[in-house]
Amino acid sequence: AQSVTQLGSHVSVSEGALVLLRCNYSSSVPPYLFWYVQYPNQGLQLLLKYTSAATLVKGINGFEAEFKKSETSFHLTKPSAHMSDAAEYFCAVSLAGTALIFGKGTTLSVSS
Amino acid sequence: DAGVIQSPRHEVTEMGQEVTLRCKPISGHNSLFWYRQTMMRGLELLIYFNNNVPIDDSGMPEDRFSAKMPNASFSTLKIQPSEPRDSAVYFCASKKGVSTDTQYFGPGTRLTVL
Numbered sequence A: 001a002q003s004v005t006q007l008g009s010h011v012s013v014s015e016g017a018l019v020l021l022r023c024n025y026s027s028s029v030p031p032y033l034f035w036y037v038q039y040p041n042q043g044l045q046l047l048l049k050y051t052s053a054a055t056l057v058k059g060i061n062g063f064e065a066e067f068k069k070s071e072t073s074f075h076l077t078k079p080s081a082h083m084s085d086a087a088e089y090f091c092a093v094s095l096a097g098t099a100l101i102f103g104k105g106t107t108l109s110v111s112s
Numbered sequence B: 001d002a003g004v005i006q007s008p009r010h011e012v013t014e015m016g017q018e019v020t021l022r023c024k025p026i027s028g029h030n031s032l033f034w035y036r037q038t039m040m041r042g043l044e045l046l047i048y049f050n051n052n053v054p055i056d057d058s059g060m061p062e063d064r065f066s067a068k069m070p071n072a073s074f075s076t077l078k079i080q081p082s083e084p085r086d087s088a089v090y091f092c093a094s095k096k097g098v099s100t101d102t103q104y105f106g107p108g109t110r111l112t113v114l
Helices: none
Strands: A005-007 A010-014 A019-026 A032-038 A044-048 A056-058 A064-068 A073-078 A087-094 A104-112 B003-009 B010-013 B017-023 B029-040 B042-050 B053-054 B065-071 B074-079 B088-095 B110-113
Touching: A010 A019, A019 A032, A019 A104, A019 B074, A032 A064, A032 A073, A044 A056, A044 A064, A044 A073, A064 B065, B003 B088, B010 B017, B017 B088, B017 B110, B029 B074, B042 B065, B042 B074, B053 B065, B053 B074, B074 B088
Parallel strands: A010 A104, B010 B110
Antiparallel strands: A005 A019, A019 A073, A032 A044, A032 A087, A056 A064, A064 A073, A087 A104, B003 B017, B017 B074, B029 B042, B029 B088, B042 B053, B065 B074, B088 B110
């Protein structure tokens, strides 16, 4: 069975600091992996996705994630946080493009 | 191009009433998903359709929940009778048939059952 674990339900950073949101997955076959962002009272927006091409994936708003099979990880990073990055972030996995299985989410707070 | 459209955006109803949530997927997408988001359980899949046919409804909580997709441009999620524990945000998402394609989410329907 597939599953996703997001380490840390809440991450706080200062504006300009590195953002690191952790995601580990479990899958018996090569997975497709996704990061979505949710702003308050809005739907989910795709940040980036891994579909077995390049292991370093670049997304929107300066975010990127690296697929590491040996560590079963797909951590999300951004070199310099901006106030507008404050939101909830979800890591998700799917098998062959079927439904998404989401992690519990990580709330990112950015202080000035 | 319009995104996934959901209606209503907010619904407040009393326990025991029937609730119908509606979704219009993006034109040309042939997979449609219903998810539910709660504080306790996070985001979970309820059901998904491919080419208007239900493929996996294992996430539907119980017989009080039903979903239909009568055509490629419309789906409904019905709860009858509703209970306070059904209070949640319900999201609809759609994608094209290619496995690597992105799921696009609607804005959600916030349901409150009193």
